[in-house]
Structure formats: C-alpha cells, structure tokens
Amino acid sequence: MAVRLRVDQLTVMRRQSAAIDRLELQIDGAELVALVGPNGAGKTTLLRTLSGLIAPQQGSITLLGTDITHLAPEERVKRGLVHVPEGRRLFGALSVAENLELGCWCHGDRDLGRVLGWLPELQSLLEQPAGSLSTAEAQLCAVGRALAANPAVLLIDEISLGLAPAAASRLFSLLPELVSTGMAVLFVEQDVGRALSVADRVYALDRGRVVAAGPPGELLVHKAFRDFELGG
Ligand SMILES: Nc1ncnc2c1ncn2[C@@H]1O[C@H](COP(=O)(O)OP(=O)(O)OP(=O)(O)O)[C@@H](O)[C@H]1O
Ligand SMILES: [Mg+2]
Numbered sequence: 001m002a003v004r005l006r007v008d009q010l011t012v013m014r015r016q017s018a019a020i021d022r023l024e025l026q027i028d029g030a031e032l033v034a035l036v037g038p039n040g041a042g043k044t045t046l047l048r049t050l051s052g053l054i055a056p057q058q059g060s061i062t063l064l065g066t067d068i069t070h071l072a073p074e075e076r077v078k079r080g081l082v083h084v085p086e087g088r089r090l091f092g093a094l095s096v097a098e099n100l101e102l103g104c105w106c107h108g109d110r111d112l113g114r115v116l117g118w119l120p121e122l123q124s125l126l127e128q129p130a131g132s133l134s135t136a137e138a139q140l141c142a143v144g145r146a147l148a149a150n151p152a153v154l155l156i157d158e159i160s161l162g163l164a165p166a167a168a169s170r171l172f173s174l175l176p177e178l179v180s181t182g183m184a185v186l187f188v189e190q191d192v193g194r195a196l197s198v199a200d201r202v203y204a205l206d207r208g209r210v211v212a213a214g215p216p217g218e219l220l221v222h223k224a225f226r227d228f229e230l231g232g
Helices: 043-050 073-078 096-102 113-118 120-125 135-148 165-180 192-198 223-229
Strands: 005-014 017-027 032-036 058-063 081-084 153-156 184-188 201-206 209-214
Touching (some): 005 043, 017 043, 017 058, 043 081, 043 184, 073 081, 081 135, 096 135, 113 120, 113 135, 113 165, 120 135, 135 153, 135 165, 165 184
Parallel strands (some): 032 201, 153 184
Antiparallel strands (some): 005 017, 201 209
16 A cells, blocks of 8 residues: 655745755554654644645655645645644634534535544534634644544644643544544644654654654654753
C-alpha cells in the first residue's frame, strides 16, 4: 500500500526567510505522530502548507501516492487530508449539527453516526449554536467536523491549547482510537512530555527544520532532542 503522507525537501518562505526549510517527513500508515517545537518553529506553517493554504517555494507533498503539492485545499480534503486549524474556525451562528454536516460536503453522506460514535458528548449539543459552546466543546466539535470528512490523514494544530487538563486528556484518549480504525493523525502539541507520552512517533522542529525524529523512546536518548527540550 502507498505511503500515507510524504513530504520531500519542502521549503516555505515567509517574510524573506524560510519558515520551513527543506523539511522531510513521512507517515507510512495508521500512526499517531506528534509535531513539537518552540514558538515560531514552523508547526502551523507546515500544517497550513500540507492542507494547501500556503504555497511552498520548493519540494513536494504526496498523499497516498498522489502528488498533491499544487492541488487546491478542497481537492486535498476530498482525497482524505483534513485539517483542524488553530482557533477551530467553527461557524458560530450555525448549530453543532450543521457544523458537523459541513464536514460531510466532500462525500455527500450526511450520516453523523460514525462521528457521534467517537464523540458521544456532541449528541446532546447538536442543536446548540456552535458559538455558545465552551472551549472544550468547541474543540470536540472542530475535531468532529474534520472526522465527518472521513480523513485518511488528520492534521490537528494546537490540540490541547486552552483546554483544562480533563478536556485535554479526553482528546488525547480519542487519538489512539482513531488510529486503531486505520487513520493517520499528525498533531501539534506544545507540551512535549504529553506528546511523547501518547505518540507513536515524534518530529521535533526548530527554525523550520527537523532537529530530531523517531519513536519517543529513541528521542529521549537522542542528544539533539535533549538539547532541544532544554531549549539549547
Ligand atoms: N502570516 C504570516 N506571515 C509572515 N510570516 C509568518 C506568518 N505566520 C507565521 N510566520 C512566520 O513563520 C515562522 C513560523 O511560524 P509558525 O506560526 O508556523 O510557527 P509555530 O511553530 O506554529 O509557532 P507557535 O508555537 O507560536 O504556534 C515564524 O518565523 C513566523 O514569524
Ligand atoms: Mg502554531
């Protein structure tokens, strides 16, 4: 089977400097992959480039064997690359159900059963305007909307930002469940310890470059990663 997601020599310029610098990344199949790194490392830029919101200057992105580097964002969603953006971007005046249904546009099947199976908390909120949700509920709704698109690769930026510990734990417990159904998940997490504790593999980014990558156990004995964790 084709490699799920492959990034080759990706370079993205922002304000005359490279926010992403010849980056290489590969997700072979259903894996839980964390992206960590300091502020300004390029994590958001990478996810936005993968989902087609920013055009790279160089390099390629391949999804399930197809070169998607120059495809429009909606074409990428149709092919299974779905992004939960920083800040969630829900439609506040629409109900939770309507927000979830928007996630279904790419395949037309508006049955929310699978999403509600993963996120049963959303069931009692379906008729509420998304603008009235708590931060934790809004994050579940944003993840639910992405899941409604049936992703092969799910990208999640700042997954636990602004969430109380219990709400963050809830979301982290969902991720291995998604992977067990065959999905690949690439998520950005500020808390490196937390990312290491749940992920199958971790990419550590600094100044647009991968400074260390591998399973958490390997990274912890990797000098570059220890220096990086200590802010060196
Ligand atoms: N809209 C933009 N226009 C120009 N430069 C930008 C823009 N967004 C980000 N940058 C620059 O790109 C680089 C990477 O930023 P990015 O937001 O991707 O980092 P990040 O790892 O997501 O950081 P954070 O942890 O703060 O979210 C930074 O140098 C930043 O200043
Ligand atoms: Mg960011």
